[in-house]
Amino acid sequence: MTTIQSRRKLIVIILLCVAVGGAALRQWAAPGSTTRDIGTLLMLLWVPIIGNVISWLIGRLRRPAPPAASPFDERASFDPQLLVELTLRPPLVPAEDIPVPAGEHRCALVIGNEAFSARWWVAPDRSFRRGSPQALEMEFVAPLLALPRFQPGASFRMLVGESFVGDGRVLRRLEPAPQGA
Structure with missing residues (x-):
C-alpha cells in the first residue's frame, strides 16, 4: 500500500468514527438542542466518504485494458x-x-x-x-x-x-x- 493510499484509509476511518460519534451524540441529546444539531452535522460526514467510494468503484469499472504487447x-x-x-x-x-x-x-x-x-x-x-x-x-x-x-x-x-x-x-x-x- 502506498503512502497516499494509507493516508486515505486513515482519513476514511477517522471520518467514519466522527460520524458514529455524531450519531451517538444525537441519540442522547435532548430534541431541539444545539448538541443534537452538532451531532447531526457530525453524522453527515459520511456523505463525502460514500461519494469517494462510488467514484472509486466507477473508476475501477472504467479502467482501460492494459495495452497490447508490441x-x-x-x-x-x-x-x-x-x-x-x-x-x-x-x-x-x-x-x-x-x-x-x-x-x-x-x-x-x-x-x-x-x-x-x-x-x-x-x-x-x-x-x-x-x-x-x-x-x-x-x-x-x-x-x-x-x-x-x-x-x-x-x-x-x-x-x-x-x-x-x-x-x-x-x-x-x-x-x-x-x-x-
Whole structure:
C-alpha cells in the first residue's frame, strides 16, 4: 500500500468514527438542542466518504485494458533494415532540451498518409542533442510492407504518440545479418 493510499484509509476511518460519534451524540441529546444539531452535522460526514467510494468503484469499472504487447517485445535482437538521417525537432521548452538518451526508442515513420511502426537504437556511448542530423539504423515491425515505401532518398516524418517529433530521409537499405553469426 502506498503512502497516499494509507493516508486515505486513515482519513476514511477517522471520518467514519466522527460520524458514529455524531450519531451517538444525537441519540442522547435532548430534541431541539444545539448538541443534537452538532451531532447531526457530525453524522453527515459520511456523505463525502460514500461519494469517494462510488467514484472509486466507477473508476475501477472504467479502467482501460492494459495495452497490447508490441511485436518488438517478442524479438530478442535489433535487426535494422534502413540507415536514415534523422533530425529531431528541438523542444519548445528549454528545460526539455536534454540529450537523447541511449537505448531503444519506438516511433512511427510517416510517408504521405501511411505510417509504419519502427524502432531505433542509440548506442550506450553515443547520445546527441535534438536539432542536429544523425545517421541512425531503423527496424520495422512489418518490413515487407514498409521497405517498398522507404527507398533511398525518400523523406519521412517521425511520429511519437500524437506529435511529429522529427524529420528524416532514407540513406540506404541495410542487408540482413547472416544467420548463425
